[in-house]
Amino acid sequence: MSLNAYWAYGLRIHAELECPELPSLPDATSNPDVTVRLLPASVEALETPDSGSYEVQPGVFRLMVPGVARYRVEAGSRIFVTPLPDVPAERLRLFLLGSAMGALLYQRGLFPLHGSAVETPWGAMIFVGAQGAGKSTLAAHFHRRGYRLLSDDVCAVESKPEGLQILPALARFRLCADAYERLQSPQGASFDVDKFVVPMGEGYCPDPAPLTAIHILADHESATPVFEVLRGFDRVQQLLENLYRPHYLKGQATQADLMRMAGMIAQQATMVAVARHRDPEAIEELVSFLESKWTRRFTLNQLPAATKEKN
Amino acid sequence: MRAYRPEDKLSRTQMLSTELDQETVLMSIDAGAYYGLKGTAQCIWEQLETPLTFSALVDRLVEEYEVSPEICAADLSGFLAEMEREGLLRVE
Numbered sequence: 001m002s003l004n005a006y007w008a009y010g011l012r013i014h015a016e017l018e019c020p021e022l023p024s025l026p027d028a029t030s031n032p033d034v035t036v037r038l039l040p041a042s043v044e045a046l047e048t049p050d051s052g053s054y055e056v057q058p059g060v061f062r063l064m065v066p067g068v069a070r071y072r073v074e075a076g077s078r079i080f081v082t083p084l085p086d087v088p089a090e091r092l093r094l095f096l097l098g099s100a101m102g103a104l105l106y107q108r109g110l111f112p113l114h115g116s117a118v119e120t121p122w123g124a125m126i127f128v129g130a131q132g133a134g135k136s137t138l139a140a141h142f143h144r145r146g147y148r149l150l151s152d153d154v155c156a157v158e159s160k161p162e163g164l165q166i167l168p169a170l171a172r173f174r175l176c177a178d179a180y181e182r183l184q185s186p187q188g189a190s191f192d193v194d195k196f197v198v199p200m201g202e203g204y205c206p207d208p209a210p211l212t213a214i215h216i217l218a219d220h221e222s223a224t225p226v227f228e229v230l231r232g233f234d235r236v237q238q239l240l241e242n243l244y245r246p247h248y249l250k251g252q253a254t255q256a257d258l259m260r261m262a263g264m265i266a267q268q269a270t271m272v273a274v275a276r277h278r279d280p281e282a283i284e285e286l287v288s289f290l291e292s293k294w295t296r297r298f299t300l301n302q303l304p305a306a307t308k309e310k311n
Numbered sequence: 312m313r314a315y316r317p318e319d320k321l322s323r324t325q326m327l328s329t330e331l332d333q334e335t336v337l338m339s340i341d342a343g344a345y346y347g348l349k350g351t352a353q354c355i356w357e358q359l360e361t362p363l364t365f366s367a368l369v370d371r372l373v374e375e376y377e378v379s380p381e382i383c384a385a386d387l388s389g390f391l392a393e394m395e396r397e398g399l400l401r402v403e
Binding site: 232249250255256262267 | 327328329330331332334336338340341345347
C-alpha cells in the first residue's frame with residue numbers, strides 16, 4: 001500500500017488512501033502526527049456501533065455510515081477506515097475528512113468551528129452560521145477579491161502562547177457530509193460533490209493565522225447590513241453552538257478544556273452578529289461593508305504604520 | 312419556598328464551565344442550557360466546589376458579605392431552590 005503525505009490543521013498526515021483535497025506534504029519521511037489506515041472488514045466489524053450511529057468515548061470515536069464505511073479515531077492521532085464493499089473513494093473521503101477528522105480535532109483539544117475563514121490584513125476572519133447561512137459563499141467572494149482562504153467548512157482554532165490561531169485546512173465537500181449523516185439513509189443520499197474547488201497556491205494560505213474576529217451570519221429583511229459586536233456570556237453559547245458536529249463534544253476527554261477555550265476565544269476574539277439581506281446581488285456590497293468595518297475597527301490596533309500614512 | 316435544614320448537604324452538579332469578563336459561564340451539555348453567574352451567585356458556586364452543609368455555607372457567606380445570618384439564610388434558600396430546579400445542585 002503506497003503512503004500519501006499531507007498537511008492540514010497544522011498536522012502531518014500519512015494516509016493509506018489518496019486524498020486529493022488535502023495539500024501534499026513534500027517530505028513524507030518525517031514522523032506523522034496522524035496516520036490514516038485502511039482495515040479489512042473482518043478486523044473492525046465487531047468493534048463499531050450499529051449501523052447509522054456514532055459513539056464518543058474519551059480518546060475513542062467510532063462512526064458507522066451505512067453503505068460507506070466504519071471509522072475509528074483514536075487518541076487524536078490514528079484513524080482506521082473499514083470501507084464497505086464497492087464504496088466510491090470520494091464517499092469514503094467525505095466522512096474521513098469531515099466527521100472523522102472533526103472528531104480527531106476534538107480529541108487533540110482544538111476548537112473546531114463550523115465555518116470558513118479568510119486571511120486579511122487585519123488577521124483571520126471566520127464566518128459561521130446556521131446551515132445555508134452563506135458561510136462558504138461569503139468566503140468565496142472574499143477569495144475572489146484576492147483574500148487567501150484559510151479553511152472551508154471546518155476552522156480549527158488553537159490556543160498558543162502568542163494567542164489564538166486558525167489552522168489552515170481544505171475540505172471540498174462540506175454540506176453534503178453533514179446532510180447525509182443526519183439522513184442516515186441506508187441506500188445513500190445523492191452526493192453532489194461541492195463545485196467550489198479552491199485553487200491551491202496563491203489563493204490558499206498554508207500557514208496558521210492569528211484569529212481576529214468571528215462573524216455569525218444571519219438573515220434580515222432590511223437592505224442595510226448590521227454589524228453588531230456581541231457582549232456577555234451568549235458569546236460562549238454562540239461558540240459552542242457553532243462547533244463542527246457539536247454533538248461530538250459530549251464524552252470527549254477534552255470537553256472541559258474545550259469549554260474553557262470557548263471562554264478564552266470569547267474574551268480574545270471579537271464576536272460579531274452580521275445580519276444582512278439574502279439578495280445574491282448584495283453579496284459584493286456585503287464584502288465591501290465588512291472591509292470598511294474591519295478597517296475602522298481593527299486597523300488602529302494592528303497596523304499603526306498604515307493609519308499614519310493616511311493622515 | 313423550599314426550606315433547607317442546617318444539616319442538608321449541598322453539592323454542585325458536574326457542569327462544563329469557563330470564565331468570561333469576571334463571570335462564570337456554565338453549560339449543561341444534556342439540556343443545552345447556559346448560565347452566567349456573577350457576584351454572589353458566582354461566590355456560592357465556588358464555595359460549593361466541595362460538598363458543604365447549608366449552615367456551613369451560610370457561615371461562609373456571612374463572613375464574606377455584611378449580612379445577618381437570618382437574611383443570608385433566607386436569600387440563599389431562594390437561590391439554592393433555583394439552582395436545584397435547574398439541576399445545578401444536589402441536596403442530601
